[in-house]
Amino acid sequence: MPMVNIQVTREGSGPGRDSVTAEEKAALIAGVSQLLLDVLHKPLESTFVVIDEVETENWGWGGLPALEYRRRRAAGQA
Amino acid sequence: MPMVNIQVTREGSGPGRDSVTAEEKAALIAGVSQLLLDVLHKPLESTFVVIDEVETENWGWGGLPALEYRRRRAAGQA
Amino acid sequence: MPMVNIQVTREGSGPGRDSVTAEEKAALIAGVSQLLLDVLHKPLESTFVVIDEVETENWGWGGLPALEYRRRRAAGQA
Amino acid sequence: MPMVNIQVTREGSGPGRDSVTAEEKAALIAGVSQLLLDVLHKPLESTFVVIDEVETENWGWGGLPALEYRRRRAAGQA
Amino acid sequence: MPMVNIQVTREGSGPGRDSVTAEEKAALIAGVSQLLLDVLHKPLESTFVVIDEVETENWGWGGLPALEYRRRRAAGQA
Amino acid sequence: MPMVNIQVTREGSGPGRDSVTAEEKAALIAGVSQLLLDVLHKPLESTFVVIDEVETENWGWGGLPALEYRRRRAAGQA
Numbered sequence: 001m002p003m004v005n006i007q008v009t010r011e012g013s014g015p016g017r018d019s020v021t022a023e024e025k026a027a028l029i030a031g032v033s034q035l036l037l038d039v040l041h042k043p044l045e046s047t048f049v050v051i052d053e054v055e056t057e058n059w060g061w062g063g064l065p066a067l068e069y070r071r072r073r074a075a076g077q078a
Numbered sequence: 079m080p081m082v083n084i085q086v087t088r089e090g091s092g093p094g095r096d097s098v099t100a101e102e103k104a105a106l107i108a109g110v111s112q113l114l115l116d117v118l119h120k121p122l123e124s125t126f127v128v129i130d131e132v133e134t135e136n137w138g139w140g141g142l143p144a145l146e147y148r149r150r151r152a153a154g155q156a
Numbered sequence: 157m158p159m160v161n162i163q164v165t166r167e168g169s170g171p172g173r174d175s176v177t178a179e180e181k182a183a184l185i186a187g188v189s190q191l192l193l194d195v196l197h198k199p200l201e202s203t204f205v206v207i208d209e210v211e212t213e214n215w216g217w218g219g220l221p222a223l224e225y226r227r228r229r230a231a232g233q234a
Numbered sequence: 235m236p237m238v239n240i241q242v243t244r245e246g247s248g249p250g251r252d253s254v255t256a257e258e259k260a261a262l263i264a265g266v267s268q269l270l271l272d273v274l275h276k277p278l279e280s281t282f283v284v285i286d287e288v289e290t291e292n293w294g295w296g297g298l299p300a301l302e303y304r305r306r307r308a309a310g311q312a
Numbered sequence: 313m314p315m316v317n318i319q320v321t322r323e324g325s326g327p328g329r330d331s332v333t334a335e336e337k338a339a340l341i342a343g344v345s346q347l348l349l350d351v352l353h354k355p356l357e358s359t360f361v362v363i364d365e366v367e368t369e370n371w372g373w374g375g376l377p378a379l380e381y382r383r384r385r386a387a388g389q390a
Numbered sequence: 391m392p393m394v395n396i397q398v399t400r401e402g403s404g405p406g407r408d409s410v411t412a413e414e415k416a417a418l419i420a421g422v423s424q425l426l427l428d429v430l431h432k433p434l435e436s437t438f439v440v441i442d443e444v445e446t447e448n449w450g451w452g453g454l455p456a457l458e459y460r461r462r463r464a465a466g467q468a
Binding site for chain 1: 137
């Protein structure tokens with residue numbers, strides 16, 4: 001009866017996207033459910049998955065909002 | 079000082095509704111707070127409740143997005 | 157497919173107990189599952205509940221560890 | 235590698251605001267990351283913070299939706 | 313910067329085990345981190361995973377403690 | 391009414407310690423509650439904090455159990 005919670009920033013994974021697509025969500029759900037079946041023998045129907053998309057300004061890393069931290073890292077300042 | 083987190087899909091509980099209503103949320107808050115008072119003697123004012131409505135495409139069950147899984151179950155395929 | 161997480165301090169609800177009993181846990185599980193059935197028509201078998209017992213020194217309230225805060229409130233100092 | 239989750243109601247902290255501002259979010263992220271550095275010597279870059287803004291009708295306190303509970307407390311009824 | 317939380321009951325996946333083994337945990341961590349790399353192009357080093365083992369009496373399903381629910385299902389009563 | 395959840399590995403912050411001390415926990419509780427007062431004007435008594443200590447083998451980073459990942463990073467291999 002596993003419960004899996006996946007938190008990611010609300011961003012596109014490539015050009016022209018600004019959020020996780022329905023196909024990507026389905027792939028995450030399928031993949032993690034299969035993993036629990038493979039590793040712990042949990043039946044697919046007993047696993048719940050919740051994907052939580054978080055606005056980038058609500059996510060902190062390195063003491064900064066995530067996008068600012070990434071900019072500084074890319075610029076070699078963090 | 080209990081904290082209760084209730085995650086449900088963002089759906090209506092009947093025709094013409096597409097989300098949990100304010101009355102239903104109030105009933106969940108009242109019910110679970112009363113339950114903690116009855117079972118563990120926790121005063122109402124010390125219990126926090128957060129209801130988290132999750133888009134159906136962000137919820138996985140049976141290795142599939144939840145609506146797809148329900149459709150297959152209803153069709154006897156899952 | 158609701159998921160309910162209940163966090164409480166690891167304490168007994170009465171004299172001679174130092175944690176939540178199995179019977180109390182079963183009552184919480186039964187009560188909150190029934191509540192979701194009554195309010196949102198969620199079938200019992202689609203609700204997962206996790207009870208999380210937290211050591212009292214790991215719980216903060218009023219800027220203090222919970223037991224210290226309770227002592228001060230009882231003494232009229234908080 | 236701490237993970238910090240901060241749940242607050244989606245409200246403004248003063249007149250003319252109806253949600254937490256980007257500056258306030260940045261201050262929360264900076265402050266809690268620094269706290270983990272100061273107290274547990276966790277490097278800033280190893281701390282993740284997620285701020286979760288919750289609609290007031292989804293937050294329960296005192297067995298009531300939060301705003302209703304606050305109104306009653308202000309009126310001396312709770 | 314995904315954060316993944318995996319909640320499972322504290323049980324062995326086969327005879328002679330009473331909890332998830334270190335090898336199984338490592339396989340869950342590797343698998344879910346790889347999944348986020350494959351699906352969302354998240355670098356491995358930006359993903360945090362926390363596995364949360366829950367005592368079976370703290371887990372509810374079907375309105376019952378999980379082991380009791382499984383027994384009834386196995387007996388065709390739930 | 392903020393709720394703050396702090397997840398850290400169960401480790402000592404210095405020689406001779408193998409977990410977070412009660413003093414460190416109190417400092418985290420005091421610091422984060424004060425932060426919410428300073429930034430969002432939340433009264434101390436309306437903030438709940440839960441500290442969740444996670445066994446190091448239950449924490450994943452970089453696709454590996456956390457201690458293994460740290461060893462590789464220290465050795466310049468990750």
